[in-house]
Amino acid sequence: xxxxxxxxxxxxxxxxxxxxxxVFFVLLALLLWWVWQTMDDKGQMQWSLxxxxxxxxxxxxxxxxxxxxxxxxxxxxxxIALPLGAVLGIAxxxxxxxxxxxxxxxxxxxxxxxxxxLMLFANEFYVRSTDISSDVxxxxxxxxxxxxxxxxxxxEVVRAGILSLPRGQSEAAMAIGLRKxxxxxxxxxPQAVTAMLPAIxxxxxxxxxxxxxxxxxxxxxxxxxxxxxxxxxxxxVIPSFIVVAVIYIILNFILTSFxxxxxxxxxxxxxxxGAVVGAEEVDDLNAAEIGGHAKTEGGTT
Numbered sequence: 001x002x003x004x005x006x007x008x009x010x011x012x013x014x015x016x017x018x019x020x021x022x023v024f025f026v027l028l029a030l031l032l033w034w035v036w037q038t039m040d041d042k043g044q045m046q047w048s049l050x051x052x053x054x055x056x057x058x059x060x061x062x063x064x065x066x067x068x069x070x071x072x073x074x075x076x077x078x079x080i081a082l083p084l085g086a087v088l089g090i091a092x093x094x095x096x097x098x099x100x101x102x103x104x105x106x107x108x109x110x111x112x113x114x115x116x117x118l119m120l121f122a123n124e125f126y127v128r129s130t131d132i133s134s135d136v137x138x139x140x141x142x143x144x145x146x147x148x149x150x151x152x153x154x155x156e157v158v159r160a161g162i163l164s165l166p167r168g169q170s171e172a173a174m175a176i177g178l179r180k181x182x183x184x185x186x187x188x189x190p191q192a193v194t195a196m197l198p199a200i201x202x203x204x205x206x207x208x209x210x211x212x213x214x215x216x217x218x219x220x221x222x223x224x225x226x227x228x229x230x231x232x233x234x235x236x237v238i239p240s241f242i243v244v245a246v247i248y249i250i251l252n253f254i255l256t257s258f259x260x261x262x263x264x265x266x267x268x269x270x271x272x273x274g275a276v277v278g279a280e281e282v283d284d285l286n287a288a289e290i291g292g293h294a295k296t297e298g299g300t301t
Contacts, residue, residue, distance in 0.1 A: 049236040069220065
C-alpha cells in the first residue's frame with residue numbers, strides 16, 4: 001500500500017531491511033557481550049558488589065532518600081517553570097512593546113546562561129543575602145536555577161507553538177468579536193498544547209536530569225550524590241552507577257509514556273467532537289438531499 005508520504009517496500013526492500021535488522025542485532029549482542037566480558041575481567045560482575053542492592057539498607061538509607069529529593073526538586077521546578085514559561089511566551093507575542101521587549105530580554109538572558117551557573121549564583125545569593133538554613137539552601141538554589149533556565153526555554157516553546165497555528169484561527173476569532181485575551185485562552189492555547197507537548201516533555205526530562213548538577217556542585221542530597229556515599233561504603237562504584245542510570249531511565253520512561261498517552265487522548269478528543277453517522281444514516285441523508293433537490297427543480301419548472 002502506498003501513500004503520498006510513504007511507499008510500501010517491495011520484496012527486495014523487505015529482504016534488505018531484514019538483513020540490516022539482523023546485522024544490527026548481532027552487532028548489538030556482540031557489544032553487550034564485550035561490555036560484560038570487560039567488566040567480568042575487571043571483577044565488576046562479582047556478586048559481592050551487587051548484593052547490597054538486594055538488601056533494604058542500600059535503598060532506605062541511600063537511594064530512596066536521594067530519589068525523593070530528586071523528585072521533590074524536579075516537581076517544584078516543573079510546577080513553577082511551566083506557568084512562568086507560558087506567561088513569558090505569551091508576553092513575547094503581546095502587541096504592546098512595553099510588555100514584549102522586557103519579556104524577550106528576560107527569556108534571552110536566562111536562556112543564554114548555563115543552568116549550573118544559575119544554580120551557583122542562586123546559592124551564593126542565598127548565602128549572602130538571606131537567612132535560609134544551610135540544610136535547605138541547596139534545594140532552593142537547584143530549584144531556582146532550574147526554574148530560571150527552563151522557564152525561558154519553555155517560553156520559546158510556547159511562542160513557537162502558538163505561531164505555528166494557521167493565521168486564520170486568530171482572524172476568525174476576531175471576526176466574531178473575541179478580544180485578544182479571549183482568542184489566546186480559548187482558541188490558540190488549547191490547539192497549541194498538543195503541538196507543544198513533545199517539546200515540553202523533552203524539557204521536563206531535562207529538568208529531572210539536571211537536578212544531578214546540584215548534587216555534584218552544591219552538596220544537594222539527590223540521587224547521584226547519595227549514590228557516591230553508597231559506593232564509598234560498599235566499594236561498588238560501577239554497579240552503583242548502573243543502578244542509578246536504570247532508575248533515571250525508568251523515571252524518564254514513565255514521564256514520556258504519560259505524555260504520549262496524554263497527547264493521544266487530546267488528539268482523540270479533538271477528532272471526536274461530532275456525532276458518528278453510520279452507513280444507513282448517510283444513505284438516508286443522501287436520499288433526502290436528492291429528494292429536496294428534485295422538489296426544488298420541479299417547483300422552479
